[in-house]
Amino acid sequence: MGGLRELAAPFVASGPSGVAVRTRLKQLTARDEEVLRRVGAHLGTLACRDLRTRCHDGLDHDAKAWAARKRELTPVSSARWAGAITKATHDQWALARRCALAHLQSLQAGVQTLRHRLSLPLGAKGGKRAPGGYRSRREWHAKARRLHILEDRLARERADWTAGRVHVVRGGKRLARMRHQLPAARLTEPQWRARWEAARWFLRADGESGKRYGNETIRISPDGEVSIRLPAPLKELANAPHGRYVLTGRVAFAHRGPQWADRVAANRAIAYRIHHDPARGRWYVTASWQKPVTRTIPLAAALSEGVIGVDTNADHLAAWRLDAHGNPTGSPRRFSYDLTGTADHRDAQVRHALTRLLHWARSCGVQAIAIEDLDFTAEKTREKHGHRKRFRQLVSGLPTGRLRARLVSMADAMGITVVAVDPAYTSQWGAQHWQKPLTSTTRRTTRHGAAAVAIGRRAQGYSVRRRTAPPRAHRSDVHGHRTVQAAPDAPGGEETRPRVPGPRTRSVPPDAERTRATRTPRTVRGVRSEQERVQDPLLLTDQER
Incomplete structure (x- = not known):
């Protein structure tokens, strides 16, 4: 046990802090689409310039520089549009900064692994801690060359991090690089150009409490009327007072519609984003708002009715229900999903699997779901796993971040608590202690189902082992219960099994020893009695007589 790392204590995951719903803008006229395109292109150009200025400032940026950027944008847009653009730029720069730090740490881990493996003799065996x-x-020479490449990349990334330089593209690097691989992407240049321009448009506005319908720039009334505050250079396109343009179509939010309507009626802040999908030729609007973080209940209260342990895998969720004492009850459940195809398809698969899991938890009356707190940031490099390419792909395919965020959000809406546990050794110990005992002639327990039991028991504070070691003094109950599941006040939890006479215990009735010597045997061993050979005349029929 000396080589095992210390396990972190389970904790209740915090609920979501915001809500976002999306719907389609329908019944738009040609003029409506033209106005949206011109406004998005104009504001997108301003956003590109502001991002360039922010990246040029680097670490020297402060509140005064932010105010100066906003003053420059106000005459060519408006005060609120300028505030939305500068805030979006700041968030994008901060995200790029965090991604640069993660990339820097990944390069450091790769360089350390390569140096360690190159220092070992050829064919040296590795362990669980180090390869x-x-x-x-030949492989040693190839990895030595790769070490020099990674060291050069690491030096550049360190220099950029120290200087505060970030590499960011409005519209996304993936779409920008796709321009040079149009045949592989099955796109023509006009199709790619339409996607590129739509991705760089800017049509988003932050909400403001106290203003009419919660947003002064992009306003949606309770009856679904959408109006936009036009920038100063595009005032001639207005069809409503105060330089506003009202769209022809109406919108309605099917998901969380009553919540949105309540916020609009109370003039509470709501942020809106309008975006275009060139592949489908559709326009969408997304409404988002902040919500107070749900107060987490104590861990003991959440686990009072038991827990459902969930093991996350590349293609399914393995779940098993446990009672309050850590005993698996019922049969395991498997919720499959397919993570191939487009991002929307993968997201729908994960959402559908989580919906089935939560509905099953509600039907069981369980108020908590235990899931591993997975993070494979440093586990995906090929320098650590070497030739195990399929394993790296398996780890990279696990939807850890997206699944955990969606599960917390959906569970909060249904009143179910999510408990995060340390993922160390759950699969190994679960298979060791639970896979064989839970396997019967009618049920074959998989390794993933046993891991779900281990996850649930760890969330409850029990050890994964099914039984603790008995006391050294003797095998009685002097030192308390031997099972960690039974409560201290459980009567008869560890008493000796009573001796029940009968064929099951191969014993005779209780009074057999006392009457055995005084009884007279009715038969002789090996000889049939006369009573057995004589037929009872009452059993003969009339025909036989």
Whole structure:
């Protein structure tokens, strides 16, 4: 046990802090679409310039520089549009900064692993903590060359991090690089150009409490009327007072519609974003608002009715229900999903699997779901796992971040608590202690189901082992219960099994020893009695007589 790392204590995951709903803008006229395109292109150009200025400032940026940027944007847009653009720029720069730090740490881990493996003799075996040496001289030479490449990249990333430089593209690097691979992406240049321009448009506005309907720039009334405050250079396009343009179509939010309507009626802040999908030729509007963080209940209260342990895998969720004492009850459940295809398809698959899981938890009366607190940030590099390419792909395919965020959000809406546990050794110990005992002639327990039991028991504070070691003094109950599941006040939890006479215990009735010597045997061993050979005349029929 000396080589095992210390396990972190389970904790109740915090609920979501915001809500976002989306609906389609329908019944738009050609003029409506033209106005949206011109406004988005104009504001997108201003956003590109502001991002360039922010990246040029680097670490020297402060509140005064932010105010100066906003003053420059106000004459060519408006005060509120300028505030939305500068805030979006700041968030994008901060995100790029965090991604640069994660990339820097990944390069450092790769360089350390390569240096360690190159220092070992060829063919040296590795362990669970560190990999071994390379298998051949050829592989050693190739990895030595890769070490120099990673060291150069690491030096550049450190210099950029120190100087505060970030590499960011409005519209996304993936879409920008797709321009040079149009045949592989099955796109023509006009199709790519339409996607590129739509991704760089800017049509978003932050909400403001106390203003009419919660937003002064992009306003949606309770009956679904959408109006936009036009920038100063585009005032001639207005069809409503105060430089506003009202769209022809009406919108309605099907998901969380009553919540949105309540906020609009109370003039509470709501942020809106209008975006275009060139592939489908549709326009969408997304409404988002902040919500107070749900107060987490104590861990003991959440686990009072038991827990459902969930093991996350690349293609399914393995779940098992446990009672309040850590005993698995019922049968395991499996919620499959397919993570191939487009991002929307993958997201829908994960959402559908979580919906089935939560409905099953509600039907069981369980108020808590235990899930592993997975983070594979440093586990995806090929320098650590070597030739285990399929394993790296398996780890990269696990939807850890998206699944955990969606589960917390959906569970909060249904009143179910999510408990995060340390993922260390759950699969190994679950298979060791629970896979075989839970396997029967009618049920084959998988390794993932056993891991779900281990996760649930760890959330409850029990050890994964099914039984604790008995006391050394003797095998009685002097030192308390031997099972961690039974409560201290459980009567008869560890008493000796009573001896029940009968064929099951191969014993005779209680009074057999006392009457055995005084009874007279009716038969002789090996000889049939006369009573057995004589037929009872009452049993003969009339025909036989």
